[in-house]
C-alpha cells in the first residue's frame with residue numbers, strides 16, 4: 001500500500017459534540033458577533049492562560065499588526081526582519097511605512113540587536129521584531145535600543161503562543177505584541193488573532209479601532225477597521241484552549257525524537273531548547289549544509305516530497321526578495337547575509353500534535369541516509 005502523505009502541520013480541532021453544545025447556545029441567544037459572551041470569555045481566558053494583562057481578539061494575525069501601527073501612530077521607517085512571513089512587512093506597507101531590513105542572528109533566527117543601531121535614521125519611529133518559530137528575541141537588548149532612541153517596539157508574536165522567558169510571558173515585551181490563531185498555528189481559532197497590551201486604556205482604544213473606531217453608539221473616534229472575532233470562533237477557541245497544553249507536550253515529544261535521531265547527522269543543524277525558556281514547539285526547522293550533508297536543501301526537500309513527507313521551506317524566499325520590497329536599499333543580500341543563508345538552508349519538518357511514531361520515523365528515514 002502506498003504511504004499516506006505526512007503534512008507539515010495539522011489543525012488542533014476541538015471536540016465536535018462540545019462545539020455543537022456551544023453552537024446551540026449561540027443559536028439560542030442569536031448573538032453571533034460584536035463582543036458577545038464567548039468573545040469576552042475567550043479574552044479573559046487567554047489573558048489568564050498567557051499570563052498577560054490584556055488581550056483583544058481579532059479576526060486574524062495580520063490585522064492586529066496593522067492596527068498596532070495605527071494605534072501607536074507609527075510613521076516613516078520601521079526596522080524589521082526579512083526572515084518572517086510576508087504579513088509582518090505587509091502591515092507596514094499598508095500603513096505607508098517604509099520597512100528597513102536588518103539581518104538576523106543565526107542562533108535564534110530573530111533580529112540581531114547588534115545590527116539595529118546602524119539602521120536607525122531620523123525617520124525611524126519603531127522596531128518590529130518577530131519571535132520567529134516561537135524563539136524569543138533578545139527583548140532586553142531591543143528595548144535598550146528603543147529607549148535610547150525613543151522608538152516604539154511592536155512584536156509580531158504570531159508564533160509565540162505560550163512562550164515564556166524565566167516564567168514571564170514573552171508577550172509582555174515591547175509596547176504591544178500580536179498573535180496569530182490561524183489553523184496552522186499551535187493554538188488556532190480557524191482564522192484568528194489577538195493583540196496583547198499592558199493597560200486598560202490601550203485595550204479600550206484597540207477595541208474601538210477593531211470596530212470601525214466606534215467609541216459609542218454615535219461616536220467614531222478614528223478611522224478604524226472591522227476585525228472583530230465572531231462568536232463561533234470564540235467558542236471554538238475556548239474549547240481549544242483546554243487541550244493546547246497536551247498538544248504542545250505532544251509536539252515536545254516529537255522534537256525530542258527528531259533531535260535524538262539527527263544529532264549525529266553531518267551537515268544537518270537544528271536548535272536545542274534555550275535555557276529558561278518555555279517553548280511551544282511550533283516549528284522544527286533544520287538547516288542543510290549542502291557540502292557536509294552531500295545534498296542541497298532543495299534536493300532533500302524534493303526527496304522528502306517524493307516519499308510523501310511534506311516539509312516546508314519556511315521562510316524562503318526572504319520577504320526582502322519579493323517584488324514589493326526588493327528595490328529597497330536594505331533588501332540587498334550584502335546587508336542580509338545570515339538571513340540569506342538561513343533562507344537557503346531551512347526546511348521545517350512536519351511538526352504537530354498528531355504525528356505518530358511511525359510518521360516521525362518516516363520523516364527521519366528521508367533525512368538519515
Ligand SMILES: Cc1ncc(COP(=O)(O)O)c(C=O)c1O
Nearest residue numbers: 060061062085087088158180182
Ligand atoms: C510571523 C507571522 N506574522 C503574521 C502572520 C499573519 O497571521 P494570519 O495568517 O493569522 O493573518 C503569520 C501567519 O502565518 C506569521 O507567521
